[in-house]
Amino acid sequence: MLFPCPFCGSRDETEFTYVGEPKARPEPAETVSNEAWAEYLYVNANPKGVAREIWLHLTCMDMFAMTRDTVTNAVLSSETPGRTR
């Protein structure tokens, strides 16, 4: 299977690693409860179907968002939100 790196183009899936679901990082630790940190770090929606995920291309070491159907593994898009290169 080929994954689309926004910087390098289509590459074999073995060149990529899953980073996680895009989510907002909580405020600094002094103001966040242990439960809120644990939820941020370990609880994922893990949806069945279309999902937006963060991936790392190990060849260029850049992260990007990929929208993928987790049932069919079809890649719908890849993008670098908030970044130009």
Ligand SMILES: [Zn+2]
């Ligand atoms: Zn790349």
